[in-house]
Amino acid sequence: MQNLILASSSPRRKELLENLHITFEVSSSDVDENFDPALTPGEIVMELSSRKARAVSMKHQNSFVIGADTIVVLDEIVLGKPKDRADAYSMIKKLSGKEHSVYTGVSIVAPENEIKFYVKTDVVFWELSDEEINAYIDTGEPFDKAGAYGIQGFGSMLVKKIDGDYFSVMGLxxxxxxxxxxxxxYVMPFSK
Ligand SMILES: Cc1cn([C@H]2C[C@H](O)[C@@H](COP(=O)(O)OP(=O)(O)OP(=O)(O)O)O2)c(=O)[nH]c1=O
Known part of the structure; x- marks a missing residue:
């Protein structure tokens, strides 16, 4: 029986894997999320996802471990999670009326090898009034999310267009x- 582990504390990533009705465990560990600013966005998310997966893999040998990392990039500037309300406001204000890219990196540490990849999705936001931005922040949704929004929640109202993978924007x-x-x-069992 192969053991599958999701190395993430993100409820969205867990939900997306649960949709497949496969058996897996969740185990996360704190890793240093600083990165070399000379890296490209794709390299950043692959490196961070790999750190997350490798940290968990060290404690669970002979398992398949999935790590992921998501960032938002606007005009070559990387937006992570907002520190506070002012930071969330400033991020959403910058995203308003513009196109940005969401990069999600995934790393699979398997017993014999490691596979890393990333997916880039372009997202266009409507032009947002200050009132709309403040009302959105009041929902509390921005705080644990890259770019200060969640496409799967109230944040769906901010999005005009998406070109790419919706699930990748959600985090996986x-x-x-x-x-x-x-x-x-890994052998996928397509059973309930
Ligand atoms: C842009 C966007 C991001 N997000 C989330 C996905 C990620 O959970 C989060 C980015 O932070 P991450 O550091 O990628 O992940 P995390 O800290 O939530 O979880 P872990 O490191 O334990 O795996 O932002 C959404 O849920 N919806 C969105 O539309």
Whole structure:
């Protein structure tokens, strides 16, 4: 029986994997999320996802461990999670009326190998009034999310257009993740 572990504290990533009705454990560990500013966005999210997966893999040998990391990039500036309300306001204000890219990196540490990849999705926000931005922050939704919004919640109202993978914006490109899990040697049981 192969053991699958999601190395993440994100409820969204857990939900996306649960949709497949496969058995897995959740185990996360704190890793240093600082990165070399010379890296490209794709390299950043692959490096951070790999740190998360490798940290958990050290405690669970012979398992398939999935780590992921999501960032928002606007005009080459990386937006992570907002520190406070003012930071959330400033991020959403910058995103208003513009296109940005969401990068999610995934790393699968398998017993024999490690596979890393990233998915880039372009998202366009409506032009937002200060009132709309403040009302959105009042929902409390921005605080644990890269770019200070969640496309799957109230944040869906901010989004005019998306080009790419919706699930990747939510935090895990589930379809490509499954394909790469198979490539890493994991046998997908399509049972309930
Ligand atoms: C842009 C966007 C991000 N997010 C979330 C996905 C991630 O959970 C979070 C980015 O932070 P991450 O550091 O990628 O992940 P995390 O700290 O939530 O969880 P862990 O490191 O334990 O895996 O932002 C959404 O839920 N919806 C969105 O639309």
């Amino acid at each position: 490109p589930i379809s490509k993740t499954v394909r790469e899990l198979r490539n890493a040697g």
